[in-house]
Amino acid sequence: MQRLRALTRVPKQPMGEAWFMGETRRMYPALMHDDPSRWPRDELDSALYELASGPVAFGPLREWSLWFAFLLPRALELLGRSDAAAFDDSRLLSGLITATFVHYPDGERLPANLRQDLLDTLGRAMFAPSLWNASGMQKNAFCSPWQRGTRHGDMLDPSDAFSASCILIATYLDPERLAHWLDSVMRIADPFWRAGWVVWLAGAAPVLIDGAYPSALDSGGFHLADWLNAHLLDAPSKPIVPDVLPAAFVDAERRQLLQASLRRNLDRRRLQQWGADLRQAGAPRGEAFEYVLWQYDSAAEAVAERYRLD
Incomplete structure (x- = not known):
């Protein structure tokens, strides 16, 4: 965090919106403070959308690059x-x-120290010690995949922060470390975490198996894996090089490594055991937990089929 912060200072000019049709362009002067606690949260959210959508639609601007590098660590x-x-x-x-995917679309070309700093900050945000206890993830953690008391009752929802973090790691982590990452994921004993991760695997299959861009992720199904502004991450409408198809969002080598490692460490029997653990942990919730169990069972079957597990 300190290294990323030290790279930038408050830009001399306020950031401006990407999309405007009148003579006046909306600016974000309230963000011109080094102390992020002084930023209005609605302005920050709006600015992040502009920082992500602007380069996608209009190409890169130095203004947006400077502001993203300044805003990120703060x-x-x-x-x-x-x-x-x-x-x-x-x-x-x-x-x-x-916004990171928009501004740094090719992790392989990033300086190794910058890529590692992004992984150690963005990629580890949901593993902050304050979000976990001895039994697993805190129920009120912002990245928890278990949502209680929705219109369906309880549900597994690994969209937004959970999914975005996992996709970031799958995309930026050194290929030779992907197997270790998957092993560490499966060692987390929290049954709600594991169930959410299985639902995420099912929902993220278009990206992890087919090479699709995040814009293809389902935002309204039973296995949610989309996240805020992910619809902006779409395949280029035209090949950059004539007659060459755009690269997949997660390259073929990474997808093959992820799938091979997953097949070595996960099988139908283990998925069934995780389902039994989930039923036992959720038993006190009664009928409110039925939708969670159905989600998990359907996701486990989809994962076994899509990832060709034994």
């Missing part, structure tokens, strides 16, 4: 503030990750 400091709602933190991390 906005991360806002996560976990006691006065912030979990929903706000989830949207903030999701918006930051979307």
Whole structure:
């Protein structure tokens, strides 16, 4: 965080919006403070959308590049503030990750130290010690995939911060470390975390298996894996090089490594055991937990089929 912060100072001019049709362009002067606690949260959210959508639609501008590099490490400091709602933190991390993908689309070409700093900040945000206890993730953690008391009752919703963080790691982590990452994921004993991760695997299959861009992720199905502003991350409408198709969002080598490692460490029997653990952990919730169980069972079957597990 300190290294990323030290790279930038407050820009001399306020950032401006990307989309405007009148003579007056909306500016964001309230963000011209080095102390992020002084930023209005609605302005920050709006600015992150402009930072992500502007380069996609109009191409890169130095203004947006400077402002993104300035906002990123300081906005991360806002996560976990006691006065912030979990929903706000989830949207903030999701918006930051979307903008990161826009401004740094090719992790392989980033300086290794910058890529590692992004992984150690953005990628580890949902593993802050304050979000976990001895039994697993805190129920009120902003990135928890278990949502209680929705219109369906309880539900597994690994969209937004959970999904964006996992996709970031799958995209930026050194290929030789992907197997270790998957192993560490599956060692987390929290049954709600594991269930959410299985639902995420099912929902993220278009990106992790087919090479689709995040804009293809389903935002209204049973296995949610989309996140804030992910619709902006779409395949280029035209090949950059004539007669060459645009690259997949997650390159073929990474997808093959992820799938091979997953097949070595996860099988139908283990998925069934995780389902039994989930039923036992959720038993006190009674009927409110039925939708969670159905989600998990359907996701486990989809994961076994899509990832060709034994």
